[in-house]
């Protein structure tokens with residue numbers, strides 16, 4: 001079968017980065033770190049594993065970071081052990097086609113999504129699990145890179161050193177065998193979520209990004225009392241889904257959005273957010289929206305006194321993050337939802353000068369009420385049935401992934417919000 005994956009190899013990395021200086025989408029063939037290539041059909045590695053036939057999968061900014069090699073070798077996350085090869089695609093909906101003997105809670109024919117595409121204690125069979133896994137935050141697993149995932153039944157060497165050329169020993173480092181951009185994948189029972197019947201396949205592809213957005217919103221739950229004001233920076237999928245999550249999970253909160261393009265503003269407004277627009281820059285507009293004071297210092301140094309109770313930075317760049325710190329009120333909370341693999345430079349003085357609380361999210365987990373963020377995401381999607389129609393703007397077949405990437409990179413022209421890749425039969 002043909003799958004889209006990313007090979008973590010310093011030589012390919014260097015080649016690709018160099019080629020990107022002259023072309024935004026260099027084709028390096030077999031030397032490219034990102035490959036759409038023939039891989040062996042996955043076998044079940046053990047009795048707690050299932051095989052899933054994927055139906056569709058959303059293209060996420062994180063996938064694009066991998067595809068474009070936008071990762072600094074100096075970033076904390078680049079040093080995390082355990083990723084030799086990453087099968088791309090995690091915003092997927094599929095159907096269980098095979099279930100191991102020790103799988104409970106899933107049957108052949110179930111529609112599933114994948115909350116977990118990272119090796120954690122459960123997949124590596126580590127007992128007892130680390131304290132993060134035990135507490136329901138497997139994305140924060142402290143045993144990354146320590147264990148190995150069991151070898152597939154039928155022998156690792158034949159199925160895992162084929163055309164893809166993977167050394168058998170590194171199999172243990174895989175997130176799953178296959179990902180959402182593979183026609184079929186083998187996943188551990190801990191990685192799946194059963195899609196409620198009320199959600200169609202389009203809504204199901206939004207479960208994972210919605211769970212990220214909802215997790216970010218819930219990180220500020222104690223600040224989101226009626227009358228509070230939240231600013232969402234960024235009008236991409238996560239920003240817009242965060243607006244919907246705020247409306248559903250924190251009614252009575254004023255939701256404001258700072259977005260780049262008019263097509264994003266339209267959707268933000270349709271979801272009940274007030275788009276900060278009109279005269280002046282973001283500081284002037286934020287001051288007006290929060291009854292704060294806009295102060296202009298020297299050399300274009302602008303701040304506001306007052307500000308938002310909560311700022312959700314769904315871009316995660318150094319400019320947006322610096323802005324978030326400056327737009328939060330004293331004791332306000334800034335939640336970093338955007339992913340960035342490049343260390344930046346920023347003025348972090350608001351953290352002490354205004355005692356701003358800063359936190360971030362790595363996907364989703366078990367929330368404080370004991371439910372998984374996926375269950376909460378499903379509830380938000382059920383409450384907001386118009387979401388797929390507003391958010392999914394483009395569809396491509398898997399082998400058109402370069403076109404999808406182009407639409408993602410040129411949002412101004414394409415008007416892309418969520419791009420969904422479909423698997424044929």
Ligand SMILES: [Zn+2]
Nearest residue numbers: 060062091209
């Ligand atoms: Zn994603």
Ligand SMILES: [Zn+2]
Nearest residue numbers: 121130133141
């Ligand atoms: Zn763990």
